[in-house]
Amino acid sequence: MQLDGSCHCGAVRFTCESRAPYPFMYCYCSICRKTAGGGGFAINLHADADSLHVEGEGHIVVYRAWLDHPHRKRRSVGERRFCKRCGSALWVWDPGWPELMHPFASAIDTPLPEPPERVHILLDSKPGWVPVPQGRNERHFSGYPDEFLIQWHERHGLVRG
Ligand SMILES: [Zn+2]
Numbered sequence: 001m002q003l004d005g006s007c008h009c010g011a012v013r014f015t016c017e018s019r020a021p022y023p024f025m026y027c028y029c030s031i032c033r034k035t036a037g038g039g040g041f042a043i044n045l046h047a048d049a050d051s052l053h054v055e056g057e058g059h060i061v062v063y064r065a066w067l068d069h070p071h072r073k074r075r076s077v078g079e080r081r082f083c084k085r086c087g088s089a090l091w092v093w094d095p096g097w098p099e100l101m102h103p104f105a106s107a108i109d110t111p112l113p114e115p116p117e118r119v120h121i122l123l124d125s126k127p128g129w130v131p132v133p134q135g136r137n138e139r140h141f142s143g144y145p146d147e148f149l150i151q152w153h154e155r156h157g158l159v160r161g
């Protein structure tokens with residue numbers, strides 16, 4: 001499906017195609033939390049990098065996150081894009097998976113499908129004040145999860161196109 005995204009001030013708009021658009025993965029790492037997650041987490045989506053079309057590219061800035069927060073000596077190779085006018089988090093692109101891009105669900109204007117199960121990751125980085133949903137359809141990982149975004153969609157029979 002096509003995902004239409006934008007920043008809050010409207011300077012940046014983008015579209016991309018996703019075969020795996022369910023917003024099921026909640027990341028509580030310090031990077032997601034500080035840069036994109038007022039609620040204590042951010043939700044990353046799966047989309048095809050070569051389908052990306054951007055308007056307002058000149059308003060985008062890239063942040064390569066420090067990996068050893070709070071020491072700040074080593075940077076991630078992943079590129080996080082933001083609108084420099086309003087600060088909205090837009091998407092992450094990682095050179096390790098150049099064919100993919102990961103829009104933040106918060107930047108997407110297209111109504112997204114509701115996931116039948118959610119996955120909560122990097123819980124070791126979660127501060128105590130952030131509540132984590134419990135129950136049959138909530139999976140929890142202290143670190144990274146046991147499957148990629150696309151594999152979750154395959155397991156649930158939800159890959160499109
Ligand atoms: Zn903006």
Ligand SMILES: [Zn+2]
Pocket residue numbers: 027028029030031032033122
């Ligand atoms: Zn994260």
